[in-house]
Amino acid sequence: MNNIVIGQYIPGSSFLYKMDPRSKILALILLMVTTFVLTDIIQILVLLSVLLVILKLGGIPIGRIVKGLRPIIVLLFFTFTFQVLFIKTGRIILDETLHYSFYTILLAVGVVLFWMITKRFIKFKISYFLMMIVGILSIFMYYPIGDPFAQGQLVIYTGGLQGAFFIMVRLIIIVTLSTILTLTTKPTDLTLGLEQLLKPLSIIKVSAEEIALIISIALRYIPTLLDEANKIMLAQASRGVDFKEGKLKDKVVQIISLLVPMFIISFKRSDELANAMEARNFVPGNRRTRLHILTWQTIDTITIIITAITIPVAILLRVMLG
Amino acid sequence: MITVEHVSFDYHSQPDVLKDVSFTIDKGRWVSILGHNGSGKSTLAKLIVGLLKAKEGSITVDGIVLNEETVYQVRKKVGIVFQNPDNQFVGVTVEDDIAFGMENLCFTREEITKRIDKYAKQVGMEDYLSKEPHQLSGGQKQRVAIAGILAMDTDIIIFDEATSMLDPIGRDEILAFMQQLKHQGKTIITITHDMKEAVLSDEIIDLKEGQLLTHDKTKKVLQDKVTLNKSNLELLPSLKLYHKIKEAGIVNEELRDYLWQLSLQK
Ligand SMILES: Nc1ncnc2c1ncn2[C@@H]1O[C@H](COP(=O)(O)OP(=O)(O)O)[C@@H](O)[C@H]1O
Ligand SMILES: [Mg+2]
Numbered sequence: 146m147n148n149i150v151i152g153q154y155i156p157g158s159s160f161l162y163k164m165d166p167r168s169k170i171l172a173l174i175l176l177m178v179t180t181f182v183l184t185d186i187i188q189i190l191v192l193l194s195v196l197l198v199i200l201k202l203g204g205i206p207i208g209r210i211v212k213g214l215r216p217i218i219v220l221l222f223f224t225f226t227f228q229v230l231f232i233k234t235g236r237i238i239l240d241e242t243l244h245y246s247f248y249t250i251l252l253a254v255g256v257v258l259f260w261m262i263t264k265r266f267i268k269f270k271i272s273y274f275l276m277m278i279v280g281i282l283s284i285f286m287y288y289p290i291g292d293p294f295a296q297g298q299l300v301i302y303t304g305g306l307q308g309a310f311f312i313m314v315r316l317i318i319i320v321t322l323s324t325i326l327t328l329t330t331k332p333t334d335l336t337l338g339l340e341q342l343l344k345p346l347s348i349i350k351v352s353a354e355e356i357a358l359i360i361s362i363a364l365r366y367i368p369t370l371l372d373e374a375n376k377i378m379l380a381q382a383s384r385g386v387d388f389k390e391g392k393l394k395d396k397v398v399q400i401i402s403l404l405v406p407m408f409i410i411s412f413k414r415s416d417e418l419a420n421a422m423e424a425r426n427f428v429p430g431n432r433r434t435r436l437h438i439l440t441w442q443t444i445d446t447i448t449i450i451i452t453a454i455t456i457p458v459a460i461l462l463r464v465m466l467g
Numbered sequence: 468m469i470t471v472e473h474v475s476f477d478y479h480s481q482p483d484v485l486k487d488v489s490f491t492i493d494k495g496r497w498v499s500i501l502g503h504n505g506s507g508k509s510t511l512a513k514l515i516v517g518l519l520k521a522k523e524g525s526i527t528v529d530g531i532v533l534n535e536e537t538v539y540q541v542r543k544k545v546g547i548v549f550q551n552p553d554n555q556f557v558g559v560t561v562e563d564d565i566a567f568g569m570e571n572l573c574f575t576r577e578e579i580t581k582r583i584d585k586y587a588k589q590v591g592m593e594d595y596l597s598k599e600p601h602q603l604s605g606g607q608k609q610r611v612a613i614a615g616i617l618a619m620d621t622d623i624i625i626f627d628e629a630t631s632m633l634d635p636i637g638r639d640e641i642l643a644f645m646q647q648l649k650h651q652g653k654t655i656i657t658i659t660h661d662m663k664e665a666v667l668s669d670e671i672i673d674l675k676e677g678q679l680l681t682h683d684k685t686k687k688v689l690q691d692k693v694t695l696n697k698s699n700l701e702l703l704p705s706l707k708l709y710h711k712i713k714e715a716g717i718v719n720e721e722l723r724d725y726l727w728q729l730s731l732q733k
Contacts, residue, residue, distance in 0.1 A: 332559070333559050333560070333563070361559050362557070364559055365556070365557070365558070365559045365599070365600065368599070368600075368601035369553055369600070369601060372601065413554075414553075414554050417549060417551060417554035417555065418554050418555065418557070420513070420518050420549070421547075421549055421554065421555035421557065422557055422567075423518060423542075424516050424518060424542060424546070424547045425542075425546075425557070425567055425568035425571060425615065425616075425619065426539065426542050426543065426568055426571040426572050426619070427557075427567070427571045428539070428571070431571070432573065433570045433571050433573060434569070434570050434573050434574060434575065434576060434579065435570060435576070436562070436563065436566040436570060436576060436579050436580070436583075437563075438576070
């Protein structure tokens with residue numbers, strides 16, 4: 146377990162790496178606001194292309210961004226479906242009757258089963274999933290075999306497609322923005338940037354330093370704990386706990402057999418860590434020097450100005466275009 | 468100099484974990500604390516750095532009587548390396564971890580960077596400064612912990628079974644550091660089960676069920692069969708043989724001296 150990497154940081158030297166994490170976080174927030182203000186498909190596409198140019202200049206491989214999108218694919222799929230089915234503006238581009246009969250449903254179930262069995266051999270899982278959905282729909286629409294006991298109507302409007310596309314682009318932009326941040330900023334710098342930005346919260350008695358310390362200790366211990374979880378699973382497996390198979394009841398037993406030792410060990414750990422920190426003169430709330438400091442450069446000021454300007458521009462565009 | 472006078476302690480449960488313990492450790496000495504598991508060695512170490520508070524008795528470090536107000540002063544003089552390398556690595560990287568104590572002591576950043584370089588080099592970790600703990604071996608993590616303590620420049624360093632979780636190579640490395648530190652004039656306290664480690668020290672303190680059994684020069688303890696039997700030291704074969712020969716009344720000075728020398732080698 147020596148290869149766990151926390152965060153997605155990839156080393157590099159482009160301007161994105163030289164920027165202050167604070168300006169990167171701020172720019173991310175500003176651009177997100179802009180993304181939400183924009184309502185026009187062309188404008189949001191312009192924003193997306195600008196982002197692509199920045200990616201290119203910043204030397205970030207597009208593949209990494211696509212990887213960053215992977216966790217939200219389910220979300221994208223549902224948003225898309227929802228938009229397509231429920232927005233009823235514009236022209237009708239598809240109006241088909243769905244025939245639900247014993248045979249069509251049997252066929253559809255067959256397709257699903259076939260998909261479930263074969264999906265593990267297919268490389269392009271998402272396309273394969275979409276193919277399965279299209280397959281099922283075509284069965285209901287174009288093969289009305291048997292007596293239908295129910296019928297449905299699938300109507301798709303241009304407005305639905307546009308809306309779905311727009312929301313997808315918006316989500317993609319947001320994920321791309323945050324991926325750029327995490328790809329080009331070390332977790333430690335990210336924590337430090339966050340700490341500095343949260344400093345004003347001290348007015349309401351929230352200690353940014355303590356939050357940052359908690360985050361950095363959490364970051365530091367994730368690999369250790371994962372390693373430990375692995376060891377415990379092996380130890381429990383050697384006592385006959387099977388972590389792969391089982392019904393819900395067995396699953397609960399498996400999880401308990403993992404969580405209980407993890408909790409006990411973690412408490413012991415945190416106790417010892419607290420001792421070690423105190424012995425090294427740590428006093429919560431006391432002033433301490435920091436080895437790492439952040440340096441704000443001209444590029445950071447420029448970035449903030451440009452990203453800040455996009456908000457009024459977006460509002461103006463929205464008002465002008467009605 | 469550390470003076471422990473009539474110290475007793477309990478974890479709010481009967482019986483006492485330490486019972487009326489008194490001893491003095493002079494500056495620049497290397498002292499081994501021995502004793503079975505649960506005999507109170509770690510508790511004693513935690514008392515000395517003020518992580519725990521004695522129920523009775525007093526602890527004085529370099530003339531400062533340990534109490535709630537002086538504890539931070541005392542911690543500037545005493546550093547401690549714990550047993551588990553994973554549970555004392557605070558920083559996200561090696562560099563951050565070495566810096567942690569110095570950051571707490573409000574050293575300037577220039578000073579911190581300078582000392583990181585110096586002490587990372589001393590423990591041979593200068594090429595690992597940006598590495599994260601899960602990329603290091605146990606021995607390397609302990610070396611980082613030592614560098615962190617050295618960087619705070621404490622006069623006294625306690626090693627609480629700091630080598631017990633390491634492989635023989637890692638253990639020998641840490642032992643070599645202890646010797647270096649001794650030469651630099653640091654006071655060293657090692658809590659250990661390892662004969663190799665104990666033999667290197669100047670004095671031995673033997674704890675049994677919270678009571679001080681023996682406190683004497685290492686050579687004297689090793690030569691005296693009675694105290695040796697009372698302590699739980701796992702003896703080196705040469706030392707066992709030395710005592711066997713002595714007991715049997717075999718008078719061969721040369722052989723005896725040879726075995727004795729052998730026992731004191733590391
Ligand atoms: N945090 C604690 N709470 C309660 N009892 C403890 C605690 N730590 C240690 N003890 C008990 O105190 C005794 C001495 O422990 P310790 O000082 O760790 O011994 P050693 O380091 O010599 O193995 C043991 O019996 C142990 O169970
Ligand atoms: Mg102990």
